[in-house]
Amino acid sequence: MMPGQIAKFGNSAAQLLLGGLAVLRSFGNGEKDRPAVGDDSRQDILDLRDAVKQWREVFEHNPVMYFMVDRAGTVLNVNTFGAAQLGYTAAELIGQSVLDVFFEEDHDFVRRLVALSLETLHQSHTWEIRKFRKDGSVLWVRENAKAMLRGDGTPIVLVACENITQRKEAEDALRQSEAYLAQAQELSRTGSFGLNIATGAIVWSRETFRIFQCDLSVKPTLNFVVQRIHPEDRDAVSKTLDRAARRAADFDHEYRLLMPDGSVKYLHSVARAVRHGSGLIEFVGAVTDVTVAKEAEQRLRRSEAYLAEAQRLSHTSSWAWDVRRQEFAYRSAELYRLFGFDPGKIEVPARAFQQRILPEDFQRIVEVERQAVRRKEPFEVDFRIARPDGSIRRVHTEGHPIVSSDGEVTEIIGTHVDVTEQIAAKEALQRAFDELKTSEQRFRDYAETASDWFWETGPDHRITQISEHADTARAAPAGLVGLSRWDIPPDAELEPGKWEQHRAALDAHLPFRDLVYRGRDRNGSPIYVRTSGKPLHDADGHFLGYRGVSSDVTAAIRAEQAEEALRKAQAELAHVTRVTTLGELAASIAHEISQPLAAVISNADACISWLGRYPANLDAARRSVEWIVEDANRASEVIRRIRALVKKTEIEMVPLDINQVVREVIALVRRELATHAVSVRMELSSGLPKICGDRIQLQQVLINLVVNGIEAMQANVDHPRELAIRSSQAGEGGDRHLLLTVRDRGVGLGGDVTDRIFTPFFTTKSGGLGMGLSICRSIIEAHAGRLSALPNEGSGATFQIALPFPHKDTS
Ligand code: ADP
Numbered sequence: 001m002m003p004g005q006i007a008k009f010g011n012s013a014a015q016l017l018l019g020g021l022a023v024l025r026s027f028g029n030g031e032k033d034r035p036a037v038g039d040d041s042r043q044d045i046l047d048l049r050d051a052v053k054q055w056r057e058v059f060e061h062n063p064v065m066y067f068m069v070d071r072a073g074t075v076l077n078v079n080t081f082g083a084a085q086l087g088y089t090a091a092e093l094i095g096q097s098v099l100d101v102f103f104e105e106d107h108d109f110v111r112r113l114v115a116l117s118l119e120t121l122h123q124s125h126t127w128e129i130r131k132f133r134k135d136g137s138v139l140w141v142r143e144n145a146k147a148m149l150r151g152d153g154t155p156i157v158l159v160a161c162e163n164i165t166q167r168k169e170a171e172d173a174l175r176q177s178e179a180y181l182a183q184a185q186e187l188s189r190t191g192s193f194g195l196n197i198a199t200g201a202i203v204w205s206r207e208t209f210r211i212f213q214c215d216l217s218v219k220p221t222l223n224f225v226v227q228r229i230h231p232e233d234r235d236a237v238s239k240t241l242d243r244a245a246r247r248a249a250d251f252d253h254e255y256r257l258l259m260p261d262g263s264v265k266y267l268h269s270v271a272r273a274v275r276h277g278s279g280l281i282e283f284v285g286a287v288t289d290v291t292v293a294k295e296a297e298q299r300l301r302r303s304e305a306y307l308a309e310a311q312r313l314s315h316t317s318s319w320a321w322d323v324r325r326q327e328f329a330y331r332s333a334e335l336y337r338l339f340g341f342d343p344g345k346i347e348v349p350a351r352a353f354q355q356r357i358l359p360e361d362f363q364r365i366v367e368v369e370r371q372a373v374r375r376k377e378p379f380e381v382d383f384r385i386a387r388p389d390g391s392i393r394r395v396h397t398e399g400h401p402i403v404s405s406d407g408e409v410t411e412i413i414g415t416h417v418d419v420t421e422q423i424a425a426k427e428a429l430q431r432a433f434d435e436l437k438t439s440e441q442r443f444r445d446y447a448e449t450a451s452d453w454f455w456e457t458g459p460d461h462r463i464t465q466i467s468e469h470a471d472t473a474r475a476a477p478a479g480l481v482g483l484s485r486w487d488i489p490p491d492a493e494l495e496p497g498k499w500e501q502h503r504a505a506l507d508a509h510l511p512f513r514d515l516v517y518r519g520r521d522r523n524g525s526p527i528y529v530r531t532s533g534k535p536l537h538d539a540d541g542h543f544l545g546y547r548g549v550s551s552d553v554t555a556a557i558r559a560e561q562a563e564e565a566l567r568k569a570q571a572e573l574a575h576v577t578r579v580t581t582l583g584e585l586a587a588s589i590a591h592e593i594s595q596p597l598a599a600v601i602s603n604a605d606a607c608i609s610w611l612g613r614y615p616a617n618l619d620a621a622r623r624s625v626e627w628i629v630e631d632a633n634r635a636s637e638v639i640r641r642i643r644a645l646v647k648k649t650e651i652e653m654v655p656l657d658i659n660q661v662v663r664e665v666i667a668l669v670r671r672e673l674a675t676h677a678v679s680v681r682m683e684l685s686s687g688l689p690k691i692c693g694d695r696i697q698l699q700q701v702l703i704n705l706v707v708n709g710i711e712a713m714q715a716n717v718d719h720p721r722e723l724a725i726r727s728s729q730a731g732e733g734g735d736r737h738l739l740l741t742v743r744d745r746g747v748g749l750g751g752d753v754t755d756r757i758f759t760p761f762f763t764t765k766s767g768g769l770g771m772g773l774s775i776c777r778s779i780i781e782a783h784a785g786r787l788s789a790l791p792n793e794g795s796g797a798t799f800q801i802a803l804p805f806p807h808k809d810t811s
Helices: 013-027 039-061 080-085 104-119 165-188 206-211 222-228 231-247 291-314 333-338 350-355 359-375 420-449 470-475 496-507 554-584 586-612 618-646 658-675 695-712 772-782
Strands: 065-070 075-078 124-132 138-149 155-163 190-196 202-204 251-258 264-275 281-289 316-322 327-331 379-386 392-403 409-418 452-457 463-466 512-520 526-537 543-552 654-656 679-684 691-693 722-730 737-743 786-791 797-804
Touching: 039 080, 065 080, 080 155, 104 124, 104 138, 104 155, 138 165, 165 190, 165 206, 190 206, 202 206, 206 281, 222 231, 231 251, 264 291, 291 316, 291 333, 316 333, 327 350, 333 409, 359 379, 359 392, 359 409, 392 420, 452 526, 496 512, 526 554, 554 586, 554 618, 554 695, 554 772, 586 618, 586 658, 618 658, 618 695, 654 658, 654 695, 658 679, 658 695, 658 722, 658 737, 691 695, 691 797, 695 722, 695 737, 695 772, 695 797, 772 786
Parallel strands: 679 722
Antiparallel strands: 065 075, 065 155, 124 138, 138 155, 190 202, 190 281, 251 264, 264 281, 316 327, 316 409, 379 392, 392 409, 452 463, 452 543, 512 526, 526 543, 654 691, 722 737, 737 797, 786 797
16 A cells, blocks of 8 residues: 555554553553552552553564654654664654654655544544665555544544565565566567466456557457457467367467558467366467568568579579688579579588589689789689580679678678670670671672762751762762752753652652752763652651662663664654555555545446436435445545554554454555455454554554565465454463464465564565564564464464453553
């Protein structure tokens, strides 16, 4: 009981003793105060005196301290034991203030108690308080006080004190050890518990409450504990407890709590099974919150796993080398893999590792290590490992010497990086680079020896760069840099349309191909340049200009021009020969015209005479006029065809019905055929697709072939002069083509003549020019066809024209 706490004191020995004190007080303390009395009374007095003496003995030596104090707190009396307990004699205390034996800070309390006792006469009050002895040591007492009135009516307070110092000290020690324990539990995050499985009773220390986040006022239950345990661990925990309860065995387990805020706590619990006399089993144990350690462990494990993974991925292993022992102090799992060992076999000695290093490299490493230890400086060294599977790994090492407090290098820590692939990749890259360089040089050589030159223009289309090589110097005009393309050629004014179009393409930043323009080379000679370019943009899409290539195409253009000239000359020649042929046919043609004209005249005469009759025979006159119209048309048609053949027109490729072309030709040469007694047999296939060609040219070819046929049959005496003209189609699918044959029964093509007849100026005729067939062949070839000649089985020759049908979309 602490000072300030007062309790009613019940009937006790101390109260009896206090009563004894009251007797003492009534009877005085010495014989000098004895009154004169009779014998009986005398005997009574003697008895009483004996009693008092006995009680005094009890009072003085009772192991209870008795004090009698007045209202002011002055000690009126104290028993010997009481005084001795405080290290005084009674005489030393009597007359002194009782406060002298109390601590200064308790004086008020003592005064209040004395006052309270005096206010409540005959009532007992109890409290516990400290006193200090004469030697300064502390004495804890439990005091019982009661105020009473003396005979003279003055109040006194009687106090009985019991020494409770030992109990107090024990209590303090207990309290302190409990506090220490609580603190230790808090610091170690370890709570204690008691668990009676049979009754389900649970006792927790303050720290256990804290761990389980349970209010101290709440009585923990098994159900509450189960609810707190992480659902995944509940089964395991209950199994552990069941087993422990069944076997009455200690247990040690780990489980998790799922806290109301969703966080997880890791607990480690150890318990001892205590069997009570009653046979009941109780578990007493400790539960430690190992969350921090667990998380740290997990973090460590994770970071170790990351490190191992990083080492595996980067082919980097780490190690620590104990210089004195010449043995590894540490080596990562990756080091084992690098050297071809199983990482699980930790007992592999350093020597085994060393033996896998190529001997010539190992000597070097030993020397590098020696130097590093001597100089205490970091080092780098490369070496090779021969693995048992025969593969060679190339390793780059970095090492850092660790200097101990005695100034010596005791350890080297370092890394090995497997650079095999890196080196292989570097070598491959170097090879590729070398190849690229060679190929670049090759193309540079090609480019420099080509007649092309390369150029670049800026955003304003002005030339910024032009490649310089020998041929460029010859072909490309000098001083082009700074000029735009349209500043260069002299044909800009001649062909403004072309240049406007080109500039529009450049302004739209479009690529362009094969722009041909006229320019001048360095010597001022005219050249043709063909140029192509593509626009350049930077990473942000900004237009930077053009880059392209130009070439001198003068030769090609000249060739084209020559070809064109040749074509023209051929056409001219064709025309001439045509006119010549027509000249040869003049008589026949004249007849062709004069015949209808003569008919016209005679019909006109007839008409006049029919009209001159009386009455005029109008029907007959009309018939005559109709014949006149017919004949005039026939004549004018012949004239139209002759005109067309004679006229010098541009070639006009149009869809043509080849049978129609054949008929027109026959109409022209009919007289010639008749004159030479040649009959014509026409086998013209109907329904032929149209071919694409120039009517006049194809007619010219046919006239030539027919006239040649007539001439070849001139000498025919025995067999008939017959010309067969046949049209048909041959070939399949996309190869379908028209076949037109002109077959005669003339002299034929003997010996090597077949090969030579198409050669210009080859003729067997005295007045022949020898150009006809050569022109015919070039005309047919210009129509993408073929003209060939074959000797007939019997007599004569066959000339065959093969012409392609145009594709459907162009027909
Ligand atoms: P030309 O008729 O002026 O001789 P061509 O080029 O038309 O020129 O003919 C060349 C030569 O081919 C003829 O001189 C003749 O020898 C031969 N030739 C042409 N057509 C026939 C034919 N149908 N039969 C036999 N030989 C022919």
